Amino acid sequence: MRKFALAAVAGVAALTALFTPAVASATPGRGVSATVIAQWTVGNTDYVLRKITIAPGSPASPGTTGWHSHEGNLYGKVLSGTLTHYKSDCSVDGVYNKGDSIMEPAGADHVHEGRNEGTTPMVLEVLYVLPHGAPLSDDAPNPGCSFD
Numbered sequence: 001m002r003k004f005a006l007a008a009v010a011g012v013a014a015l016t017a018l019f020t021p022a023v024a025s026a027t028p029g030r031g032v033s034a035t036v037i038a039q040w041t042v043g044n045t046d047y048v049l050r051k052i053t054i055a056p057g058s059p060a061s062p063g064t065t066g067w068h069s070h071e072g073n074l075y076g077k078v079l080s081g082t083l084t085h086y087k088s089d090c091s092v093d094g095v096y097n098k099g100d101s102i103m104e105p106a107g108a109d110h111v112h113e114g115r116n117e118g119t120t121p122m123v124l125e126v127l128y129v130l131p132h133g134a135p136l137s138d139d140a141p142n143p144g145c146s147f148d
Helices: 002-019
Strands: 034-040 045-054 075-081 082-087 092-097 099-102 112-116 122-131
Touching: 045 082, 082 122, 092 099
Parallel strands: none
Antiparallel strands: 034 045, 045 122, 075 099, 075 122, 082 092, 082 112
């Protein structure tokens, strides 16, 4: 019975991912690639599960998401590498290593940038919980930091 239940859940997730329209995303930063693992909508909420990779780049020019915010909350887990997370006041509000979890709150008042300042690719699995039809992220200008 347990195998049947797991197969049913996997089947529903796969069908939902195939037949749910994609949610638009903002332009990725430097060295970022992402793959949608699954997506579904319940009521007025879109759920998108993605695997995001940020390349290491160089010390002067690390891989980065670019400055952005989200219209819904995000919940992530670092699968490999190290994510350095910057707030819009240019300060580091977290350094996340393999196995660490991160939560990004919703709202334009939570502009941030994720950077890979390490020497290996940083891989993050993220669940986006967004208002139906919202983009994955909203680009924002550099808030005045000496880096981009």
